[in-house]
Amino acid sequence: MQKPNNRLAGQTCIVTGANSGIGASVARSIGRDGANVVVNYITHAEAAEEIAHQISEDNLCGEAIAIRYDVSKEDQVISMFRQTINHFGTVDICIPNAGLQKDASLHEMTMQDWQLVLDVNLTGQFLCARESIREFLKRGMRPEISKSLGKIIHMSSVHQIIPWAGHANYAASKGAIVMLMESICQEYASQKVRCNSIAPGAIQTPINRPAWETPEALHKLNKLIPYKRIGIPEDIGSAAVWLASDESEYINGTTIFVDGGMTCYPGFTENG
Numbered sequence: 001m002q003k004p005n006n007r008l009a010g011q012t013c014i015v016t017g018a019n020s021g022i023g024a025s026v027a028r029s030i031g032r033d034g035a036n037v038v039v040n041y042i043t044h045a046e047a048a049e050e051i052a053h054q055i056s057e058d059n060l061c062g063e064a065i066a067i068r069y070d071v072s073k074e075d076q077v078i079s080m081f082r083q084t085i086n087h088f089g090t091v092d093i094c095i096p097n098a099g100l101q102k103d104a105s106l107h108e109m110t111m112q113d114w115q116l117v118l119d120v121n122l123t124g125q126f127l128c129a130r131e132s133i134r135e136f137l138k139r140g141m142r143p144e145i146s147k148s149l150g151k152i153i154h155m156s157s158v159h160q161i162i163p164w165a166g167h168a169n170y171a172a173s174k175g176a177i178v179m180l181m182e183s184i185c186q187e188y189a190s191q192k193v194r195c196n197s198i199a200p201g202a203i204q205t206p207i208n209r210p211a212w213e214t215p216e217a218l219h220k221l222n223k224l225i226p227y228k229r230i231g232i233p234e235d236i237g238s239a240a241v242w243l244a245s246d247e248s249e250y251i252n253g254t255t256i257f258v259d260g261g262m263t264c265y266p267g268f269t270e271n272g
């Protein structure tokens with residue numbers, strides 16, 4: 001295991017949907033760098049408790065707790081922040097990562113599946129960002145802890161720019177994150193809030209199991225990835241820690257694509 005370097009010591013970070021896949025790796029990476037971590041989850045409490053336990057064991061400075069809240073519900077997100085602030089004192093970093101897919105051709109997509117994806121993937125991101133900013137403004141700067149008032153890192157997707165047939169609800173939710181994130185940056189940067197996104201490519205997690213569980217599926221997937229390997233959750237975890245730390249202080253209102261080149265039109269590799 002990599003030695004922690006404590007870039008986030010003294011800070012508290014909420015990671016939503018942190019008991020699985022990308023969120024779990026982000027939570028571990030953030031904890032390894034010294035922050036207190038809130039491992040938010042909605043199902044599988046035992047996985048969340050186990051991740052929080054591992055982070056607390058690893059972390060030389062802080063601790064982790066697992067708390068269950070549905071990010072798509074306003075009252076629950078407010079309660080999640082209240083519980084976090086009661087426990088750790090404040091929130092310095094928020095990584096709204098929770099997300100899901102409900103795939104269907106557009107003409108067969110139900111209102112329910114459209115709404116659920118938008119509620120979790122977009123409204124959940126809005127609610128977490130709003131509660132973060134409320135807390136950042138109330139608390140004020142702590143220059144001994146960070147050069148920024150607070151940091152928000154939205155978990156977006158390459159599908160914020162790549163259209164996705166059969167997944168219009170998902171692509172629409174991720175496309176909207178761009179404007180949400182950039183508008184937050186424009187509105188609060190002067191107060192030293194940093195708001196950015198990470199846009200993962202294909203990362204090996206439960207959300208996309210059919211795309212990697214057989215050698216044939218993986219071979220097909222690799223055609224979309226110039227770097228010729230599927231991403232792993234740690235690829236996102238290491239980017240998130242850096243983006244949360246003062247090392248990236250001047251980065252604001254930006255999407256970092258962590259995708260092995262997926263957004264570089266791989267279909268044109270052999271002259272189109």
Ligand code: NAD
Pocket residue numbers: 016017018019020021022023040041042043069070071072097098099100120155156157158199200201202203204205206207208
């Ligand atoms: P995952 O299914 O392993 O994790 C998603 C997490 O979100 C789970 O823990 C799930 O329980 C949680 N969640 C769902 N609804 C929730 C709710 N209402 N409240 C709280 N938590 C909720 O999938 P993942 O791949 O780790 O996805 C994490 C994020 O990364 C998602 O936003 C996803 O869109 C994004 N992403 C993933 C990939 C990929 O290839 N895996 C690519 C691009 C973007």
